[in-house]
Amino acid sequence: MRVSTRASRTNKTEQFILASMGFFWCFLMWFASAAFSPSIAEDYGLSIAQLGILASSAIWLAPVGRIVAGWAADRIGAPNTFAIILVFTGLFSIGSAFASSYNVLFIMRVVVAMAGVSFVVGIQHVAQWFEDKEIGLAEGLFAGTGNVGAGMGALLLPRIYGTNYSDAFLHLGLVALLIGAVYYWRGVAAKTEQIARRAAAVATPRDSLFVWTRYCAIALMLAYAMAFGLEIGMNAWLPGYYAKGFSEEIKRLGFTGAVSVQVAAGTFAAVESFNASLWRPFSGYMSDIWQRKGWMPFPIISKHLPYSPRIHWLAMALVLITIMMVLLTVAGLLGYLHMSVLVLAFFGIAIAFGTGGTFAIVPLMFRDRPGAAAGFIGGFSTGGGIIYPLVYGFLPNIHMGYAFVALSMFIPIILFYFWTMRYERHPEEHGMGSKEHWLGTAA
Amino acid sequence: MNRADVTPGSKDRAEEHALENEFGSDPTKEFGYKRAVAAVYLEIVIAVAVTIFSLYMALTGTGGFPGK
Numbered sequence: 001m002r003v004s005t006r007a008s009r010t011n012k013t014e015q016f017i018l019a020s021m022g023f024f025w026c027f028l029m030w031f032a033s034a035a036f037s038p039s040i041a042e043d044y045g046l047s048i049a050q051l052g053i054l055a056s057s058a059i060w061l062a063p064v065g066r067i068v069a070g071w072a073a074d075r076i077g078a079p080n081t082f083a084i085i086l087v088f089t090g091l092f093s094i095g096s097a098f099a100s101s102y103n104v105l106f107i108m109r110v111v112v113a114m115a116g117v118s119f120v121v122g123i124q125h126v127a128q129w130f131e132d133k134e135i136g137l138a139e140g141l142f143a144g145t146g147n148v149g150a151g152m153g154a155l156l157l158p159r160i161y162g163t164n165y166s167d168a169f170l171h172l173g174l175v176a177l178l179i180g181a182v183y184y185w186r187g188v189a190a191k192t193e194q195i196a197r198r199a200a201a202v203a204t205p206r207d208s209l210f211v212w213t214r215y216c217a218i219a220l221m222l223a224y225a226m227a228f229g230l231e232i233g234m235n236a237w238l239p240g241y242y243a244k245g246f247s248e249e250i251k252r253l254g255f256t257g258a259v260s261v262q263v264a265a266g267t268f269a270a271v272e273s274f275n276a277s278l279w280r281p282f283s284g285y286m287s288d289i290w291q292r293k294g295w296m297p298f299p300i301i302s303k304h305l306p307y308s309p310r311i312h313w314l315a316m317a318l319v320l321i322t323i324m325m326v327l328l329t330v331a332g333l334l335g336y337l338h339m340s341v342l343v344l345a346f347f348g349i350a351i352a353f354g355t356g357g358t359f360a361i362v363p364l365m366f367r368d369r370p371g372a373a374a375g376f377i378g379g380f381s382t383g384g385g386i387i388y389p390l391v392y393g394f395l396p397n398i399h400m401g402y403a404f405v406a407l408s409m410f411i412p413i414i415l416f417y418f419w420t421m422r423y424e425r426h427p428e429e430h431g432m433g434s435k436e437h438w439l440g441t442a443a
Numbered sequence: 444m445n446r447a448d449v450t451p452g453s454k455d456r457a458e459e460h461a462l463e464n465e466f467g468s469d470p471t472k473e474f475g476y477k478r479a480v481a482a483v484y485l486e487i488v489i490a491v492a493v494t495i496f497s498l499y500m501a502l503t504g505t506g507g508f509p510g511k
Contacts, residue, residue, distance in 0.1 A: 013475050137479055144486060253503070264500065271497045278490035281483045341501045345494040 006188045012129040016138060018187050019122040020145040022082050025179050026115035027149030028157075029093055029172050030058060033109045035157040036165035044102040054106065058113040059232065059386070063379045065117035067208075070124065070375020074203035077196060078125030078371075079187025082118060083180045089115040090176030097170035112169075115176075119146065120378045124371035127363030128190035128199070133288060136310065136360035140284020143359065147277040198368050210438035211372045214431035215420040216365060220358055221377045222413045223314060226321055227354025229384020231276045234351075237389040238269035238344075245398045249337040268341050275348025276355070283356025287313045304424045307364045311421050314361060317353035318414050324350045325406035332399030365428050 033040070034055060041051050072081045092111040099105035122142055130138040161168040190196035211217050242250070242265035255264040290309040298315050302308050324347035331340035358377065366373035392401030421427060429435050 134476060137476070137483070141479055141482065253501070267497050267500055271494050274493040275490045278486040281479075282487055285480060285483050338498065338501045341494075341498055345498075348490075 010186065010188050012191070014186065015129045015188060016126060016142065018183050019078070019082070019125045020142050022086060022179055022183050023118055023122045023142065023146030024149040024152075025172075025176055026085065026089070026118040027146045028153045029089055029176060030113050030116040031150040031153045032093075032157060032165075032168060032172055033058065033113070035153050036161075036163075036168065039158075039163040039165050040102075040105070042163075044105075046102070054109070055236070056386075057106070057110050058116070059382055060110060061114050062116055062382045065114050066120045066379030066382070067375040069117040070120040070371040070373070070379070071203055071208055072371070073121045073124040073374075074199040074369060074371035076200075077187075077189030078121050078128065079183055079189060081121045082125070082187065083184035085115060085118050085121065086176045086180030086183060090173040090180060093169050093173030093176060095173075097166040097173070117379075119143065120371065120374040122146065123359055123363070123374040123378070124199075125187070125189070127370040127374075128195055132307070132364060133291065135363055136284035136287035136291070136356070137281065138284070139359045139363070140281035140287075140356040143355065144277060144281040147280065150277075199371065202368055203372065206438055206440065207369060208372045208376070210431075210435070211366060211369055212376050213433055213438065214428050216423075216427045216430070217373060217376060218431075219413075219417045219420040220362060220365075220373075221380050223318055223354060223417055224358045224377050224381035225384035226318060226410055226413055227351050227358060228378075229381045230321070230388060231272075231351050231355065232382065232385035233388035234272050235269075236385070237392060238272060239265045241265075241392075241398060242268045242340075245332055246335075246337045246340070249335065253337075268337075268344070271341055271344045272348040272351070275345055276351040279349045279352030280356040283313075283317070283353045284360050286353070287357055287360035298418070300418045301421045302424050302427065305427065307361060310357070310361050310364070314354065314357035315414070315417065315421075317350060317357045318410070318417060320350035321347070321354055322406045322410045322414065325402040325410065329399050329401075329403035329406075332402075333397075 037051055037054060040046065040054070046054070069081060069085065072084075089112050092108050096105055096108035096112060099108055123139060126138050126142050127135065157168055190199070239262070243261050246265075247261070250261055250264050253264070255261050287310045290313040291307065293309070295309050296303045296312045298312050301311055301315060305311070324343060327343045328340065328347060331343050359374070362373050362377055363370045388401075388405055391405055392398070395401050395404060420430070423430055
């Protein structure tokens with residue numbers, strides 16, 4: 001059925017709900033292994049190192065998977081791509097419920113973790129339906145709702161299923177198949193036939209390379225690595241940081257013994273995760289407000305693009321993230337636990353400003369290639385989640401890592417961001433190689 | 444057709460959307476947009492509550508299991 005015929009039978013709210021519901025469930029499946037990792041470890045007698053590998057395996061396929069998914073969303077439409085992801089990962093989730101050995105279970109859960117690539121598909125789907133003025137809030141709410149799936153999984157799955165993770169994986173997979181069918185039935189790729197065709201027409205390897213070599217795409221990818229990459233890196237790092245970096249302070253509060261310290265450290269660390277997820281829609285909303293009010297406080301950055309205020313809003317977020325990183329180090333060196341937790345709250349908010357701010361720009365800057373751009377920016381940036389904890393761990397003082405990363409990595413990224421966003425017309429055309437070089441002359 | 448003609452941000456597209464922004468309906472007055480903004484504030488309330496709970500734990504050592 002043609003997009004134009006199907007589009008007349010739906011509306012943007014239904015498409016938004018489909019995308020958000022699908023992404024929420026994918027996130028739930030993505031982190032379901034983590035929620036049951038103690039039970040899995042006990043059943044199979046896993047070592048701490050094996051547990052670490054199981055935890056990190058959740059993002060192994062994200063960079064490449066997101067790039068492919070973004071391209072597919074442009075090429076065959078987000079509903080088809082989303083349905084394929086839900087059915088594929090749902091079947092493997094069902095299969096993992098019947099795994100006969102840990103190796104089989106591990107491989108199947110790595111495949112299920114591919115559900116996380118659906119982020120870029122949903123971003124593309126929402127972008128094809130919402131108008132410029134509301135794109136920030138729409139993308140922010142979509143992403144924020146999905147991210148809540150991770151927290152909900154950690155909170156509810158062990159309470160509902162106890163240690164019976166096999167039943168959980170089975171039920172999660174069955175519901176994924178159902179959502180996949182509904183998405184395929186009710187989903188429409190774009191608001192108009194013209195928009196859908198435009199995205200499909202340019203979904204080629206040459207077009208993807210064109211996007212990857214644009215300076216502003218690289219700057220947005222690095223900005224997202226400063227925000228989302230940092231968020232997932234900190235999710236893994238912070239519980240251990242508080243347990244070790246503030247061990248004396250936590251003991252003085254009365255939390256003694258491994259379990260008590262783990263719960264206390266986890267509670268402090270959750271401040272960053274909750275704020276980073278839950279403030280994300282607000283960031284999109286703020287991006288919309290800056291756009292409507294025309295706020296552009298920064299020098300150098302363009303002031304004449306149709307979406308210039310959104311670029312300034314993201315610049316503000318990047319500066320705030322850098323400041324908060326330095327303050328985290330200061331709080332740690334002073335040994336003030338309460339100051340560290342308070343800074344961590346603002347740090348989470350700054351991260352949310354960065355994640356929400358980035359994807360309020362991407363669909364507007366790469367209007368005809370939203371999937372390819374979202375795949376590149378959302379994919380490569382997850383590498384930050386691996387790099388930052390490694391850097392923190394290699395420094396002699398556990399508190400120094402934040403300031404070190406802020407000064408040695410984030411300030412150069414911000415300077416690069418300012419430099420690439422200075423063009424007053426078509427910033428997406430500036431990059432390595434000309435537009436003609438990548439796109440040629442014939443379609 | 445020259446492939447460069449369909450490059451994102453081409454002049455026609457930019458102008459087309461500038462016009463959409465200028466003369467299109469204001470989504471902020473739609474009922475759905477207002478509900479979305481309400482959802483945003485609800486999420487913020489939850490985030491602030493979690494932060495206050497954690498700060499309370501950090502300051503007093505109580506309020507959370509298995510504290511004092």
